[in-house]
Amino acid sequence: MLRISKLTDYGILLAVELGELQEPTSVRxxxxxxxxxxxTASKVLQSLARAGIARSRRGATGGYxxxxxxxxxxxxxxxxxLEGPLAVTDCVEEGACEHEEGCGTRVSWQRVNEAVARALANVSLADMAPPTPLVALTRSAAHAARLRQGADLSLLAPAEHA
Amino acid sequence: MLRISKLTDYGILLAVELGELQEPTSVRxxxxxxxxxxxTASKVLQSLARAGIARSRRGATGGYxxxxxxxxxxxxxxxxxLEGPLAVTDCVEEGACEHEEGCGTRVSWQRVNEAVARALANVSLADMAPPTPLVALTRSAAHAARLRQGADLSLLAPAEHA
DNA sequence: TATATATCGGACTGAGACAGTCCTATATGG
DNA sequence: CCATATAGGACTGTCTCAGTCCGATATATA
Known part of the structure; x- marks a missing residue:
């Protein structure tokens, strides 16, 4: 569990695609x-545009x-x-939980939340791109090496738990 | 987002409570x-018991x-x-996604998933317990220090992203 | 200016998950 | 035998999610 929504999955697919195409591309x-x-793609792309991740251009020859x-x-x-601020539980956000003061787990949840957030902050959209050999070959050797190594993602893995 | 369900939240609350009371305690x-x-508590506790986290005892003077x-x-x-295996996306699990081969983001998602899993593996139930001063004072100085420092949770925070 | 091509964004809907309750069966201690 | 517990399946109302539809608006071109 802890699943992201399908819409979000689509959004990432679309954003990755946009990252590989340099020029404005239509939703179609x-x-x-x-x-x-x-x-559906249109809707998701609008969200990305509102958040300042993508730019839209209307009219003929328009696109994202x-x-x-x-x-x-x-x-x-x-x-x-695409899904609003990261919040593993309601109580991570201010004033969302009626037990706010009595509950001792709140601080812990906030730390867990931060850990997950930091993990996601360390992965870029480019890191999500297809690491197929074909693609790797057409790019720089350094980039190919990055892909084979899983990019910076290895940084996210702390030592085994005690 | 990336939110856990309320049932899961309850489950953790209950498990934390069980961790502080040593003796078998009734659902009531x-x-x-x-x-x-x-x-609801009964239901959640049953799940915990099935998973081998809690033990139940029926009949009079029974409990968890x-x-x-x-x-x-x-x-x-x-x-x-409480929620089944951690899976940030469907495609993390085998055979769940029809695009399994064509999709280049799958490997990346699996790495993200691992990162989150490792983060959660490094937090124990005890780390979720109330870090109130009162409680800290009644325990060992070492334990109190752990609580003040947020226990092992700091291990979860890798360096700032590049 | 007319027209074809795009995005914009609110309204609407069916499906499915979630949170919670109820009831009956079963086990234990006295 | 009885009071007290858990076991667990069935059931239900509510809400979010995924997706579609449609009219409004913006742009390029002829």
Missing amino acids: ALSLRTGVPQA CLTRPSREIPMLEVLTA | ALSLRTGVPQA CLTRPSREIPMLEVLTA
């Missing part, structure tokens, strides 16, 4: 490439593109854009 | 202490107790008992 084209239904290189966009930002 | 008593409705000291029970185990 993105829909065909990702398999996400067009109407990212506002920054995908390597500079942390996954946490994308998740927040 | 646990319900009164935690504020979780009795019927933990099978191990709360410090030896990782949060990941409790979450898994």
Whole structure:
């Protein structure tokens, strides 16, 4: 569990796709490439645009593109854009829980929440891109090496628990 | 988002409570202490028992107790008992996604999933207990110090992202 | 200016998960 | 035998999720 919604999954798929295409791309084209239904893709992309992750351009030859290189966009930002602020429990947010003061687990939850957030902040959209050999070969050797090693993701793995 | 369910929250509340009371305690008593409705508490505790986290005892003077000291029970185990295996996305599990092969984000999701899992494996049930000064004072100085420092939770926080 | 092409964004809907309750069966201690 | 517990399946109302539809608005081109 602790699952993200399908919409969010789609959003990441779309954002990754945008990261690989440099030029503005229509929702229709993105829909065909990702398999996400067009109407749904439109909705998700709007959320990304509102959050400042993507930029939209209306009218003929319009479409979407990212506002920054995908390597500079942390996954946490994308998740927040699509599902609201990260909150493992209600009580992590101020005033959401009636037992706010009496409950001793609240502080602990906030720490857990922070740990998860930090993990997601350390993964960029670029890290989610397909690590297929074919793609790796067409890019720099350094980039290919990064892909094979799973990029910075290894940083997220602390030592085994005591 | 990435929220756990309320039932799971209750389960942790109940388990923490069980960790502080040593002797077998009835659902009724646990319900009164935690504020979780009795019927609901019963259900949640059954799940914990099935997962080998708690032990039940029927009949008069029956009730629940933990099978191990709360410090030896990782949060990941409790979450898994109550919501099933951790899976940030469907595609993390085998055969759940029809695009399994074509999708390049799958491997990345599995790494994210592992990172979150490892974070949760490093927090024990005992770490979730109330860190109130009063409680701290009644225990060993070493334990109190642990509480003030947020226990092992600091281990979960890797360096700031690059 | 007319028209084709896009996004914008609110309204609506069916499906499914979630939270919670109820009832009966079963086990234990006195 | 009886009072007290848990076991666990069935059931229900509520809410969120995933997805669609449609009218409004913006842009490029002829």
